Amino acid sequence: MRAIRCKTYGPPSNLKLEEIDSLHAGPKEVVVQVKACGLNFPDTLIIQGLYQFKPELPFTPGSDIAGVVKEVGDGVTHLKVGDAVFGFVAHGGLAEEVIVPRNACFLKPPQMDYPVAASFMMAYGTSYHALKDRAKLMEGETLLVMGASGGVGLAAIELGKLMGAKVIAAASTQEKLELCKEYGADEGINYTTQDLKSTLKELTDGKGVDVIYDPVGGDFSEQALRGIAWNGRFLVVGFATGDIPKIPLNLPLLKGASIVGVFWGGFAMKYPKENMANTMTLMQWHAEGKLKPHIHKIVPLEDAKEGLEEMMNRKVKGKMVVQIL
Known part of the structure; x- marks a missing residue:
């Protein structure tokens, strides 16, 4: 089978498209013939050796997948060969085949095509777990979404509005903010031209924002935290x-605020029943x-490789998808 391979850490141009051996399912595993793989920003960090975990070289990047079940291992009862599915993996998705843990592989709704299915789980799974389970976002609260035009950012905007929040989108260009408003953002902040802290205060009548969703990091995190409300959640x-x-x-001390970690992949593995319930809600909303x-x-x-390059250079709004025929 064909696969994109990372043999040395570095930019996307280092990646190679190669023929490697076909895969076989072990216990509690599913082999999926990949039809589409959604790219996520962490993919650009993983191939550079800059992410929280470093797969053993060589490896195949890609996490968000959709395709058809080719083989099931012992202990897999909810899927069979030929089923259309979507799911997620730590890496391995940019290939014609991938091994997916059984509790990270779901039946694809018939109305959802493969590129959409491959754009769904990581973005919406992460954002819903963040807002529902970690922030416990309440109706009427104010949500700030950083990096709001990316895949997880747009998902957080949609979900925040569905959960009854006022949503403020923060992004680096006016074009990106226009897309955020199409997805339901009530207000927008261009944090390359506007001061984040003071603008947040203006937009909330001095109160600050109740929940900050931050997939960006860097210098903007502290600026955003300085604009948080009493009892806010970062x-x-x-x-x-x-x-x-x-x-x-x-900063959290002065505001009685909480800094809350969001590791959706870990949550999905440790609490598969709760993650399944979240997934069913997301499927219903879709x-x-x-x-x-x-x-x-x-x-x-x-x-x-070119898709990952665009993503790394902040040129992608929403999701970049690799289709595998």
């Missing part, structure tokens, strides 16, 4: 800038037309 989702911020701990991933572009496997 969600640590990721570090798209590549820089892990060092937060002065007097079926009702309330959630719609924004697909920036669909490229073939041969162009996966």
